[in-house]
Amino acid sequence: xxxxxxxxxxxxxxxxxxxxxxxxxxxxxxxxxxxxxxxxxxxxxxxxxxxxxxxxxxxxxxxxxxxxxxxxxxxxxxxxxxxxxxxxxxxxxxxxxxxxxxxxxxxxxxxxxxxxxxxxxxxxxxxxxxxxxxxxxxxxxxxxxxxxxxxxxxxxxxxxxxxxxxxxxxxxxxxxxxxxxxxxxxxxxxxxxxxxxxxxxxxxxxxxxxxxxxxxxxxxxxxxxxxxxxxxxxxxxxxxxxxxxxxxxxxxxxxxxxxxx
Amino acid sequence: xxxxxxxxxxxxxxxxxxxxxxxxxxxxxxxxxxxxxxxxxxxxxxxxxxxxxxxxxxxxxxxxxxxxxxxxxxxxxxxxxxxxxxxxxxxxxxxxxxxxxxxxxxxxxxxxxxxxxxxxxxxxxxxxxxxxxxxxxxxxxxxxxxxxxxxxxxxxxxxxxxxxxxxxxxxxxxxxxxxxxxxxxxxxxxxxxxxxxxxxxxxxxxxxxxxxxxxxxxxxxxxxxxxxxxxxxxxxxxxxxxxxxxxxxxxxxxxxxxxxxxxxxxxxxxxxxxxxxxxxxxxxxxxxxxxxxxxxxxxxxxxxxxxxxxxxxxxxxxxxxxxxxxxxxxxx
Numbered sequence: 001x002x003x004x005x006x007x008x009x010x011x012x013x014x015x016x017x018x019x020x021x022x023x024x025x026x027x028x029x030x031x032x033x034x035x036x037x038x039x040x041x042x043x044x045x046x047x048x049x050x051x052x053x054x055x056x057x058x059x060x061x062x063x064x065x066x067x068x069x070x071x072x073x074x075x076x077x078x079x080x081x082x083x084x085x086x087x088x089x090x091x092x093x094x095x096x097x098x099x100x101x102x103x104x105x106x107x108x109x110x111x112x113x114x115x116x117x118x119x120x121x122x123x124x125x126x127x128x129x130x131x132x133x134x135x136x137x138x139x140x141x142x143x144x145x146x147x148x149x150x151x152x153x154x155x156x157x158x159x160x161x162x163x164x165x166x167x168x169x170x171x172x173x174x175x176x177x178x179x180x181x182x183x184x185x186x187x188x189x190x191x192x193x194x195x196x197x198x199x200x201x202x203x204x205x206x207x208x209x210x211x212x213x214x215x216x217x218x219x220x221x222x223x224x225x226x227x228x229x230x231x232x233x234x235x236x237x238x239x240x241x242x243x244x245x246x247x248x249x250x251x252x253x254x255x256x257x258x259x260x261x
Numbered sequence: 262x263x264x265x266x267x268x269x270x271x272x273x274x275x276x277x278x279x280x281x282x283x284x285x286x287x288x289x290x291x292x293x294x295x296x297x298x299x300x301x302x303x304x305x306x307x308x309x310x311x312x313x314x315x316x317x318x319x320x321x322x323x324x325x326x327x328x329x330x331x332x333x334x335x336x337x338x339x340x341x342x343x344x345x346x347x348x349x350x351x352x353x354x355x356x357x358x359x360x361x362x363x364x365x366x367x368x369x370x371x372x373x374x375x376x377x378x379x380x381x382x383x384x385x386x387x388x389x390x391x392x393x394x395x396x397x398x399x400x401x402x403x404x405x406x407x408x409x410x411x412x413x414x415x416x417x418x419x420x421x422x423x424x425x426x427x428x429x430x431x432x433x434x435x436x437x438x439x440x441x442x443x444x445x446x447x448x449x450x451x452x453x454x455x456x457x458x459x460x461x462x463x464x465x466x467x468x469x470x471x472x473x474x475x476x477x478x479x480x481x482x483x484x485x486x487x488x489x490x491x492x493x494x495x496x497x498x499x500x501x502x503x504x505x506x507x508x509x510x511x512x513x514x515x516x517x518x519x520x521x522x523x524x525x526x527x528x529x530x531x532x533x534x535x536x537x538x539x540x541x542x543x544x545x546x547x548x549x550x551x552x553x554x555x556x557x558x559x560x561x562x563x564x565x566x567x568x569x570x571x572x573x574x575x576x577x578x579x580x581x582x583x584x585x586x587x588x589x590x591x592x593x
Contacts, residue, residue, distance in 0.1 A: 002385045002388070003382070003385045003386040003388075005385075006381070006382045006385035006386070007382065010371055010374065010378060010382055013374055013378065014371065014373045014374060017373045017374065018373070086367060087367060087369075089329065089334045089364065089367065090362070090364060090367060090368075090369040092332075092333065092334045092353065092357075093332050093333070093334065093357055093360065093362040094357055094386055095354045095355075095357035095358045095386060095387065096354070096357075096386060097354070253335075253336055253350075254336050256334070256335060256336075257274055
């Protein structure tokens with residue numbers, strides 16, 4: 001446990017080293033959130049769309065933005081670059097489980113991500129006049145679900161970066177992943193608003209567990225057994241992706257070529 | 262059983278084969294062809310505890326690949342490896358505790374944080390007690406001048422400083438076996454000397470060393486045994502002295518003669534020997550094979566013609582041997 005906590009701390013410290021970079025990252029993110037709020041405010045002035053009124057949409061957009069923020073301080077590129085520039089070789093000479101090690105570093109970003117989310121939430125409450133608040137049961141369900149977003153997003157990112165073992169470049173993979181996750185998680189627009197041909201894949205892919213699930217729990221769209229089912233789906237995806245990643249990793253090591261030096 | 266034991270170790274990489282130009286690249290998209298490339302080709306290697314082995318060969322000979330197979334980074338295509346009883350690529354974590362690795366061209370320090378933090382993380386990784394950690398840091402400080410580097414952010418270190426910090430990181434947990442892949446690359450003479458001095462001390466402590474290098478000074482200063490590989494195959498494995506015996510046959514004698522003598526006149530007396538005139542008419546250089554001639558025979562032959570003032574004998578240098586290997590002149 002100690003080495004992994006050590007890695008988590010190192011990762012946090014590394015992120016804090018680049019305060020200005022982080023600040024710019026969050027200013028950019030906040031701009032996007034403000035833009036989405038403005039667009040939906042205009043759209044919803046005529047009345048509700050897809051079962052969302054303005055108050056609910058505000059909460060939805062915040063949750064969508066917050067779930068997107070998880071893992072962003074650590075960044076996919078950092079993990080990808082280790083594979084691309086061959087540093088993975090030195091990582092492999094350490095008595096650490098590679099996947100747990102990267103997971104610990106990923107978690108090292110949470111501290112700054114939660115601060116950013118808290119600031120964004122406070123700003124929305126302050127400037128748009130309040131926020132829908134769920135009852136205690138839904139709040140608890142939401143909290144559990146939101147905490148599960150971190151390992152889920154890690155697993156997805158981790159698997160994506162492993163593509164570098166074969167592609168030798170992360171650019172295309174990264175763009176594809178971001179686009180797919182944003183669309184099918186519901187971060188772009190609520191999944192209920194997607195046409196059937198997109199809603200179908202969205203329902204069976206793991207990405208809905210990132211945004212749609214916590215949002216549904218927060219807004220009380222899923223209660224009782226349905227809520228528990230959604231949490232179970234989230235947990236199952238984490239396990240499937242976590243162990244799937246291990247299988248891919250084993251194959252990746254066989255494909256590993258570290259050139260020079 | 263030896264500490265490091267490799268049998269028939271082989272690693273084959275697949276390299277895409279593309280025709281030249283854009284056309285070739287486009288063609289490769291639809292019709293993919295690959296060429297197999299044997300980076301390491303059936304290497305047998307045994308290293309006993311406490312040995313220090315230089316692993317030498319031209320660029321692309323398979324040195325680094327071998328190290329990566331021995332450290333468990335790469336999975337061999339064929340053959341077996343055992344390091345301290347463990348198979349490195351399957352028991353990677355067990356193996357990692359026994360070994361220290363330095364890749365001269367790559368750092369294992371956290372680039373954005375002070376060196377102290379990286380070492381602290383390694384302390385956690387290897388579960389070192391505070392007392393042991395402190396004692397190791399002091400020891401490493403003595404030889405590597407580590408104290409000045411500890412508070413510095415790794416990316417601000419000069420190359421020499423970085424290498425010293427990286428050496429400390431590789432050796433912090435006092436590993437049984439240390440693999441050093443080009444430990445002196447890019448270093449200036451004084452840092453090189455310090456690093457070599459440190460490696461000698463490690464050897465005296467009983468650490469098993471394996472180092473790849475292009476710097477022959479590293480080998481003569483640090484290693485007793487040399488393994489030469491070329492195109493993935495082992496072409497020599499034995500003590501340094503034996504390598505010189507086997508391959509370095511040529512000796513060179515520089516003579517200062519009492520009076521001007523043409524080289525041809527001496528050459529008549531010395532068949533199969535090369536005689537070249539020196540800078541002045543009274544100097545000649547005689548190059549001979551020490552398996553067919555002794556130095557005494559050469560001097561005797563010269564003395565028949567002219568008195569000799571001074572003489573100076575160049576002993577075979579390891580450089581000559583390795584240069585020949587690099588130039589592909591040695592027989593397999």
